[in-house]
Structure formats: structure tokens, C-alpha cells
Amino acid sequence: MATKTVQDGQWSHEFFGCFDDPATCLITYCLPCVQYGLNAEKVHSGECPTHGLKYCLFGCCCLSGLLAGPTRRAVRDAYKLPQQPQGFGSDDANKFVNSDCLIHTIPCTACFALCQEANELRDRNPTGPLGPAVEDPFRNLKNKTQTTAPAQETMEKPVSPHTPAVTVEPATTTAPVAAPVAATQPAVVTPQ
Numbered sequence: 001m002a003t004k005t006v007q008d009g010q011w012s013h014e015f016f017g018c019f020d021d022p023a024t025c026l027i028t029y030c031l032p033c034v035q036y037g038l039n040a041e042k043v044h045s046g047e048c049p050t051h052g053l054k055y056c057l058f059g060c061c062c063l064s065g066l067l068a069g070p071t072r073r074a075v076r077d078a079y080k081l082p083q084q085p086q087g088f089g090s091d092d093a094n095k096f097v098n099s100d101c102l103i104h105t106i107p108c109t110a111c112f113a114l115c116q117e118a119n120e121l122r123d124r125n126p127t128g129p130l131g132p133a134v135e136d137p138f139r140n141l142k143n144k145t146q147t148t149a150p151a152q153e154t155m156e157k158p159v160s161p162h163t164p165a166v167t168v169e170p171a172t173t174t175a176p177v178a179a180p181v182a183a184t185q186p187a188v189v190t191p192q
Contacts, residue, residue: 008080011116012123015084018115021122028114033059035114036068042121043074064110069101075117076100079124084116 018025028035037052044051058067075081083099103113 009082011081011084011120013116013119015112015116017119018112021115021119024115024118024122028111028118032111032114035118036064036071039075039114039117039121040068040071043071062105065101065103065105068104068110068113069098072100072104072113072117073098075120079120081120 013020018028024035033052033056034048036055037048037050040046040051040055041048055064055067058064076083085103104110
């Protein structure tokens, strides 16, 4: 594969030039969620599996454009690239139909867009995130520490004027601490 000359303001790969890199083409058409994860990892930082899972979940509802559109927009803004293909939605952010979201919502064009973005990111080799950072929804699960139950407190039964007072003594265990054996003596109730 020959290295292409890249210039700001021009795509180095055409929208339908997905066969410029056959490996990227194959990954994109077989596993588009993986390709989106790789692209989003370069654009927004974060982790590829997290971005890919989100793309897969949004894609099940035909809403992948809501997720992948801003990623394409970040690539276009970073390198001052024009809308491609021309006449596909609106390039104006104030309009209702955003071209970047629309391209990723239509299944057959989404693969072309993912390939074009992947090839562009590979050729331009960004050193840091291009777009805004995306918060990782699973970050709290990764650093979870093990929690322990609070110590058990003794409870006393309220004394009624019509019933005799009863004291409940807690059960004691006779088994060694390391053995997984439950307490063998029941609580002893002694009337006063």
C-alpha cells in the first residue's frame, strides 16, 4: 500500500475508496463495531471495546448515527475536511438533518464512512484525541473495591407492662474460625 500525501482541507481517501486498504475494508464490513471502536479510540480517547459495544447497542436500534456522527464530525473539524459525499444532508449544525449522523445511520453508507475515517486517521496518525473526551460508563466498575458488611448489633425487645421482661443472649460459636461451620448453639432465653 502506497503512502498518500495528506493535506488539510482534502480527504486523502474517497468516500467509496474503501478498497484502498483491504484489511480495514474486511474488518469494517464484517465487524463494524470493532472498526468504530478503533476510530473512536483515536478520536475521543477511551477504550475500543467500550466504544464498540456502544456502537453495537445503538446500531440495534438504527441509531448508530447519533454515536458515530460526532466522531466523523470531529475528524472533519480537526483536518478541515469537506462534507462527503456531497449533497448528503446538511453541513450546517443548525439544520435538522446532520450529514455526518445521516451517513452513519444508513447501513450501506455507514461502512463506507467507517472505512474512510479509519484510512484518514491511519494516514494522518493523530498523536492525541481529536474530539471531546467521551466519559466511560464502565469506569466505576473497573476500580471497585470489595465491601464488607457492617458489624451486627444486638437488639432488645421493648418491654410491655403486661408481659414479663425477656433477655435474649447472643449465640456463641464453638467451631474454629477457619471452618465454614455455622453456630451450633441456639440462643438461650431466660425469663427474669
